[in-house]
Amino acid sequence: MDNMKKVPVREQDPKERAHNFEEVCYGYNKEEAMEEAERCLHCKNAKCIAGCPVAIDIPEFIAAVKEGDFEKAYKVIGKSSSLPAICGRVCPQESQCEAQCIRGIKGEAVSIGKLERFVADWALEHDIKPDTATEKKGKKVAIIGSGPSGLTCAGDLAKKGYDVTVFEALHKYGGVLVYGIPEFRLPKEKVVAKEVKKVEELGVKFEKNVIVGKSMTIDQLVTENDFDAVFIGSGAGLPMFMGIPGEEANGCFSANEYLTRNNLMKAFRDDYDTPIIAGTKVAVVGGGNVAMDSARTALRLGAEVHIVYRRSEKELPARAEEVEHAKQEGIDFQLLTNPVEILTDDTDHVVGIKCIRMELGEPDDSGRRRPVPIEGSEFDIDVDTVIMALGTTPNPLIPSTTEGLNMNKKKCIVADETTGLTSKDGVFAGGDAVTGAATVILAMGAGKTAAEGIDEYLSGK
Secondary structure, three states: OOOOOOOOOOOOHHHHHOOOOOOOOOOOHHHHHHHHHHOOOOOOOOOOHHHOOOOOOHHHHHHHHOOOOHHHHHHHHHHOOOHHHHHHHHHHHHHHHHHHHHOOOOOOOOOOHHHHHHHHHHHHHOOOOOOOOOOOOEEEEEEOOOOOOHHHHHHHHOOOOOOEEOOOOOOOOOOOHHOOOOOOOOHHHHHHHHHHHHHHHHEEEEEEEOOOOOOOHHHHHHOHHOOOOOOOOOOOOEOOOOOOOOOOOOOOHHHHHHHHHHOOOOOOOOOOOOOOOOOEEEEEEEOOHHHHHHHHHEEEHHEEEEOOOOOOOHHOOOOHHHHHHHHHOOOOOEOOOOEEEEEOOEEEEEEEEEEEEEEEEEEOOOOEEEEEOOOOEEEEEEOEEEEEOOOOOOHHHHHHHOOOEEEOOOOOOOOOOOOOEEOOOEEEOOHHHHOOOOOOHHHHHHHHHHHHHHHHOOOOO
């Protein structure tokens, strides 16, 4: 065994997976997981823990994997994370825990994410129950949204003994985990539904089809339903557009709509009668994980796919693994390219996208070099569908129906970074509703922070 290199992870062949929605990565089996766990140096001052937004005791859970005690490993992870099977699949470990791994200085970092996934999948397969609270606090907390921040906050509060109810606007629990991330990256029934069930087993109650701000307000939750505190984890579901001509044409979607139709409404399955304009030639505008998800979804629906991104490959914000998978599957990358107009026919349907070539200039506020148009370099791409994957902002419904809840210039709820407390007494917030669109694990970290803040608030500290 070469301790400098990770145990390879088995994956579906790119030519096969480009035509199905089955999970791309197979993950480790028992023998592979134990072999990879051998690579951990079990550092006394483990920097990997500091690199994890929910502070999992990584060396301890890996030591349990090494010994073959997978239940113990799951219990260790469960102290810090309520959604390990999800995190093991979608977290950017390469820029977080694995980026801090000492083994990675001279070789490849320990495959922490794949080990977490193995442990979580093993626990789901063997129906290992999470540890529940030994005593009840007699206080009620309402959680708005069943995405990663809401589920984490709910799970942590339930472990502390609070009576927790999660209110979800849609008909499935999981938020962005069910409507935003494709099946081939995150299976819904096999993983998400089971992880939600584990949170339910902690004693958390769930209510769906409740739109806070329409069905009831936050003030009503407190005054009429006797909740002692409220956590807003409503995410960032409002899509952004470029404001170029043709964006209102038939065949131009936000990535939100495209992915929601496919994921939540099962448009990719032949036995579901859910309409979607799949497109035969698709342009996806953007370079983040959502752009990769949209492009790889369109490919699986039978389209020829182009990703249009205004910076170079080095600046692509998507995970390197997702970019590599997209390339392997045959998706065309039009880099240093920016759309200027969506072309339409007489019926106002998309027939192409006019783009201009870009070059990188001086760095902008984000630290990345600013893309500058090259005069006279315009060209057209022949497409019948355009998907805008440019990011999202929080829906203004909750702030607009809640008095005393402050927002910033970006229409995000203002909340204290150390407690999650907002400007309204007893109301906490975290995740994308506060930061704007970010990663699943950062939303979970915010949910965890808010759970601590709510506990201190309700304990009179």
